[in-house]
Amino acid sequence: MTKTKRDRNIKAREIVQHQRAAERRRTVTLWTSVAVVLVLFIAGMVGWSMVSGDDKGTLTTPTVAVDEGTAFATGTGPVTVDVYEDFMCPACNAFEQSAGATMKQLVTDNKITLRFHPVAILDRFSNGTEYSTRAAAASAAAAQEGKFSEYHDVLYANQPAENTTGLDNAKLIELGKSVGLTSETFAKAVNEGTYKTWAVQATEKFSERGFTGTPSIAVNGEKLTGPNDTLPTPELLTQAVEKAAG
Template sequence: MSKAGKDRNRARQIVEQQKARERRRKVTLWTSIGVVFLLIAAGLVGYAMSSSQQNADAGKLVVPAAAVDGGTAFAVGSGPVAVDLYEDFMCPVCRVFEAQSSATLRGLAAKNEITLRYHPVAILDHASEGTQYSSRAAGASAAAAQGGKFVEYHDVLYANQPQENTPGLTDDKLIELGRTVGLTDPTFADAVKNKTYVPWATKNTETFSARGYTGTPTIVVAGKQVTGANNSLPTTADITKAIDAAKG
């Protein structure tokens, strides 16, 4: 074979080798891309599963162990007459009621003449510009009850009650108020941040409605709703009269 022929053969071999290398490079490239896509897909599936689990956990009903009356209320005292108060922490009339009648009812509970049962409900979520303040506050009060500070936290929430049609207090503020009444355990802050008891607040509100009640505050003595004249807010005298009647 002539030198020219040998050179042509050598050139063809080089070209074939280059083509072969290019084919291997493409196979390697697409294999790598495929692996990357598989990893991404696996990651997305994992993320989706994790997110679904987190969403499921966030919506899980957790009933506070401290709750009574079928897990709907927090009790003060252990007297023979049950006095049930259904309240929304954004309800201005509830705050008026507390200022008017709380001292008397707490006094009766302290003497074990009544069992005072607080039912936090959330009927005014629509009045907090989308922040669900009523539900968040009710849930925070449940976390406070778990920490043994329901009454103290209940009172500090009313002392710092936001106006209707405002965003209400932030979660950070709810946690800060908890610290002022001794709720310094991280468990309380975690429950507020994670909205652990918000589904419970929702369930409580559904129970409130199922029991036939429509507004807050609703005051029930020995199973009978107490109202003032023309279905107005009952006075302290109205409530104590109903309590006396229930004693027999």
């Protein structure tokens, strides 16, 4: 074999080796890129799950809830009165003290169907304990055992002040026992937060319906307020019910 031919063969082998090395580099680069894309895709899906609320936990809606699973009703009267409330809201308690007896009488007289919507918009005022959410969830557990009205009233009678830690779960369970909620089912629901995700969803529905504060009262779907956006008085509420009844 001549020197020229040997040189050509050596050069050819070098070219082949170079091409093979380049191909290996391209393969490594390709799979590295695929891996990076997959990591970014997975991270994006996790991030979307968190933003979209998929990490809120399992949704358990009380079977006794009405109005798209957001409320608990008493009475069967022809006029519907909806009350949206946060158990840490002082104004909600004030409305309850002012108009609670009137609403109960309207239920007794079969004039209204009264629907309470527990929501949680004041968690920021309970020093990180999410009292509004926990109280709303506990009221759902009470409703599931047929004691919503009783528990509703005892929560207001023991309402914590804003900017405190609120009532702990042990106290919520103790208050339940005082109105006949003595089952392990109720205590477990409070301790495990069975209805916390439901409370979050009910609050979202409250916002979607255009409400921005508590208490919000509606008579047959029409928001009711007093003069200058004050709380409606018992007299104003009664008048609105009579007008809605025709």
